[in-house]
Amino acid sequence: MKPRSSFATGLAIAIAALVGCQSTNMAPIRESTLKLEPDEERLWARSVEEEGALARSGLVADLPELEAYLTGIVDRLHPEPLPGGGRFHVRVLVDPTLNAFAMPNGAIYVHTGMLSRIENEAQIATILAHELSHTTHRHGVRGMRSIKNKTAFLMTFTVGTGGIGGGVLGILGAVGTMASVSGYSQDLEREADMEGFKRLVATGYDPRESPKVFQLLLEEAKRAKFKEPFFFGSHPRLEERIASFNEMARKFPSGEAAGALAAGEYERIVAPALPLNAAAALHAGDFDLALANVHRGQARTPDEPGLGFIAAETYRKRAGDGDAALAVESYARILAQHPGFADAHRGLGLMRMRAGDRAGAADSFRTYVKLSPDASDRAYIEEFIKQCEQES
């Protein structure tokens, strides 16, 4: 077996040299004249395709003032144009999860779930500075090259060792490669933290707000008891990053929060995203988050019917102790001020039906159908009306 093993290993080494590896050591983007590498150009083309797919998905919020505000923060953090003359641009995705991400071409997406947990501009600037560093430090192409290099090595090793314990070695190799890939990704995240932090401080934001972002996210992750699929919600990493940001913050003097809006103004700008996120959270079954967003929005606009309706719907769907009364009260409050709010009649009808008030339910449902004759659930509600009339 030994000569065979030596032969295979020798061949593997020779082929490893043949398959070649691409460098992951790339200079950051510092000027718009930088020429992208061919594989990087392809990644940028994929980014444009993904942007198109997201735009068609219906998930991008139509909130131009908020988008312009977030893009303005990014412009202050990174005033230079990107290669090819492009610029960073921020979009808001209606999604209650804690996430933000940057594409290689400078498209940055922030979830409403993230915006709804952030307290002020310095905190959202922390997130944006981190994300834009993924683009400026070319993490997309570096990450892809890293995976290609590691899989090429693994494949060479597996093929070259063939039947000499190849199965076991192959499995060990795969695990090692996966850990290595995961570790490398963590390195890139650390680099983005560090580079983003430097940019944040250089722009004049208060560095003491940065660790608070991750503390908020950690508390949120613990509250929801979920395994966040995203980097921002990973417990060990969040704790490690809070310590790391605290350490970095100590090294820098307090900034003047240049260009930062007061927390109250941030509330005004982010307010339109709150009902969208509350509705998305309700749809996802996260009742606590939905209500937290409603209450945050109602602190500014207590009589906004959209927020009141989401609260009512949340109480109705949660159906816990005392929720029935809260739901009925919420629907009634909306209808007292907005009697033409069709969906509130529908919700009230469902609550009345649940309570056994058939006549009241039928009345609410009839008003709903009258106000909303083209409703997609009209046939369903009309069936309820029949049932209520027969039983009352």
Next chain:
Amino acid sequence: MADIGVPQIAPLNIEVFELSAGGVSEKRDDWTATVQSLVAKELARQTGYTPAPPPDSEAAAAVVDEVRAVSALMQQIALNHLVHLMAPGTLASGNKPLNHNVGRIDRILDALQVEGLLFVFVRDEYSTGGRKALMALGFLAGAATGIYVVPRGGFTINTAALVSRDGTVLWFNYAGSGGDMREPEGASATVKMLLAGLPPMQPKAAAVGE
């Protein structure tokens, strides 16, 4: 069956990939553009159908979302057909012949002024030099050790489907590779295989008995 007049070739759903040494597949825009161009030319030449209008034309722009939606459905239908062919009985429909309908496409056909659409779906993949070297290593190492571990080469999926005004998939075909589709000869041979059995079209007037 072929009573839908002369159809038009729908915007092609073609993507071409490069398979790295380690098995990572990456889309190549330059190869995709080449194959799209060659296949479009061959489809028009071999069928006589009118090609899809340019994406920025008024007719195409008017129905771009609908065409994209039907094309996405056709992609799924093509994959279903492949599963049905390669692993019979594994779909929920069991061994029954597949009978797909994508819903009426009147709005698209009216805008394009045709009576049917030919959808072509191609996914093609070519190995890098490193991948080919590894495949060779697999054979050599196998000869030395007695056990062969040979990485797969690039795959190819080529399907074509004809859809009528009422959304019925009138005809479907799958073909393997007829050669390197980045070259005119390979594209021509593959399209010929793909169109094998395509029913001849009758003029619309004759089809409706006018």
